[in-house]
Amino acid sequence: MGNRFCWKYEQNIMKKIKVKNKNQKRIYKLKNSSNRFHEKAEIYYLQEEQEKIIKIQENVTVCNFKCLDWLKNDNGTKVHLTFLDPPFNQGKEYKYFDDSLPDSEYWDFMGKVLSDVYTKTVEGGAIYFMQREKNTESVLESLRKSGWTFQNLIIWKKKTSAVPCSNKFGKQYQVIAFATKGKKTRVFNRLRISPPLPSGYKYERENGLYITDVWDDIRELTAGYFAGDEAIKNSDGTRFHKQQSPIALLLRIILSSTNADDVVLDPFAGTGTTLVVASQLNRKSIGIEVDPENVKCIENRLKTIKKSDDIEKYYKNYKYTKDLNKIWGTEIETEQERGVWKKNKKKLVTKKQKTLPVLSVKKQN
Secondary structure, eight states: OOOOOOOOGGGGOOOOOOOOOTTTTTEEEEEETTTSOOEEEEEEEEEGGGGGGEEEEEEEEOOOOOOOHHHHHHSOOEEEEEEEEOOOSOOOOSSSSOOOOOHHHHHHHHHHHHHHHHHOOOOEEEEEEEGGGGGGHHHHHHHHHHEEEEEEEEEEEEOOBBOSSSSSSBOOEEEEEEEEEESOOOOOOOOOOOOOOTTTTOOOOOOOEESSSOOOOOOOOOSSSGTTTSBBBBSSBSSOOTTTTHHHHHHHHHHHHHOOOOOOTTOOOTOHHHHHHHHTOOOOOEEEOOHHHHHHHHHHHHHSOOOGGOOOGGGGGGTTSHHHHHTOOOOSSSSSHHHHHHHHHHOOOOOTOOSOOOOOOOOOO
């Protein structure tokens, strides 16, 4: 297929190109006078196409590609669920993406991504498109134009990061548009949760309640005290990726719209939260990520599932859900069997372990 740049640079903004071969990688150092790009950027790409596809586990594949390149050139992949969490075009610094595009150019790009994902999605398959609340109208329009059928506009209410405004109400949520290919959903598991009782309630709920389109029980990963151990940090304590999605958010999405062995796609994989959750739920997953540093981060997260990435602590939150063990991707049928499974799983997660196996417990006669 030949080599491809991670960015498309026009000839008139290039001032200097320096090519250097090392370890089968080429580094292009570019200087340009355009205000839309950083003063200096390092563009990495691998010399051979097959070297960009990394099989981390049997069911987990990471593709070190630019999003549209992989979507347009991959043939045969069929997807059941896509989590789309792209850069929001709000001027953040990324090595491999211009986050300050004109609005028309940005949403044209999003439209192409949505259309290509739609083509690869099975009938009834789902997409969850996360964006800033101010872009809600553009999100719904882009989904409609690319063929998707709108199902819900999920409000993910943040717990700590309200943005104050001087002339309007403060902002404390993000939108997640849930849409499907066709009117009928292929899979929708009605999850039941048991959140803390609101003030004034005297009695516990007997069997929880169904999840609605307002999600106010999932904490975002902030830069402060509440970030906890889940937020990936550099050696100096700073956040590795400021837009890292929480495990609990992807767990809810994947549980709701897939079954075991389904294929989950993340076109902007970032730190790989989608893949980390999918692998533990016995789903197959594909992550597309252009930044080699993020790809390395994903590899490290999946080699050993750390405690903060382990989904088992959330199992009790969904205990009132019908057929939860089946949805969870295990063959366990009783709480006693689950206890044995969790004990064995804890023993197997060691520093030397490269993958986290999915175990099943057989009934004893």
